[in-house]
Amino acid sequence: MNAILEQMQGFGIIPVVVINDVKDAEPLAKALCEGGLPCAEVTFRTDAAEESIRIMAEKFPEMLIGAGTVLTTEQVDRAVAAGAKFIVSPGLNPRIVKYCVEKGIVITPGTTNPSDVEQAIENGLEVVKFFPAEPAGGLKMIKAMAAPYVGMKFMPTGGINPNNVRDYLAYDRIIACGGSWMVDGKLVNAGEFDKITELVKEAVQIVKEVRG
Numbered sequence: 001m002n003a004i005l006e007q008m009q010g011f012g013i014i015p016v017v018v019i020n021d022v023k024d025a026e027p028l029a030k031a032l033c034e035g036g037l038p039c040a041e042v043t044f045r046t047d048a049a050e051e052s053i054r055i056m057a058e059k060f061p062e063m064l065i066g067a068g069t070v071l072t073t074e075q076v077d078r079a080v081a082a083g084a085k086f087i088v089s090p091g092l093n094p095r096i097v098k099y100c101v102e103k104g105i106v107i108t109p110g111t112t113n114p115s116d117v118e119q120a121i122e123n124g125l126e127v128v129k130f131f132p133a134e135p136a137g138g139l140k141m142i143k144a145m146a147a148p149y150v151g152m153k154f155m156p157t158g159g160i161n162p163n164n165v166r167d168y169l170a171y172d173r174i175i176a177c178g179g180s181w182m183v184d185g186k187l188v189n190a191g192e193f194d195k196i197t198e199l200v201k202e203a204v205q206i207v208k209e210v211r212g
């Protein structure tokens with residue numbers, strides 16, 4: 001498996017963050033690192049996303065930072081130039097996947113059905129996002145899809161929370177779960193970074209309990 005994907009597997013949980021103001025980027029990155037989860041998927045749907053990735057990557061070079069909700073090849077270029085080490089998209093856009101693969105950029109595109117997984121295999125991918133995880137059938141659906149595609153692993157995102165994350169993490173075909181409960185937008189906007197650190201520590205503990 002690719003080294004970046006292995007890192008993600010080691011973390012077990014990838015915080016999915018929405019940053020509306022670049023001033024929050026540095027304290028948020030600090031809170032994640034202090035909580036023991038030096039990684040983030042920064043969603044590219046806000047005006048602050050690109051600069052936030054740049055700040056986080058520069059101030060915390062030990063962090064694994066990716067860009068989420070990437071919908072165009074132009075966004076891929078901007079995210080990578082800012083310091084993103086991986087790309088995540090809500091769905092599987094063959095053009096974006098091919099673009100990333102050709103450039104050697106790690107991408108985990110969103111999938112919800114076997115046809116999506118087959119497109120991912122066609123492009124040589126080892127891991128896909130499963131999104132939106134809970135509305136699309138959750139762990140039951142992932143297990144059903146994983147059966148015929150023995151080489152594919154999954155990163156479920158959407159509706160993952162402290163109550164169900166253990167079940168997902170216990171399944172060996174899941175490398176990591178994307179989650180936003182520990183980096184809730186309300187906490188970020190309110191500057192409650194101490195609370196975020198606490199929630200991140202709890203998330204890290206869950207991963208340890210399940211995966212040892």
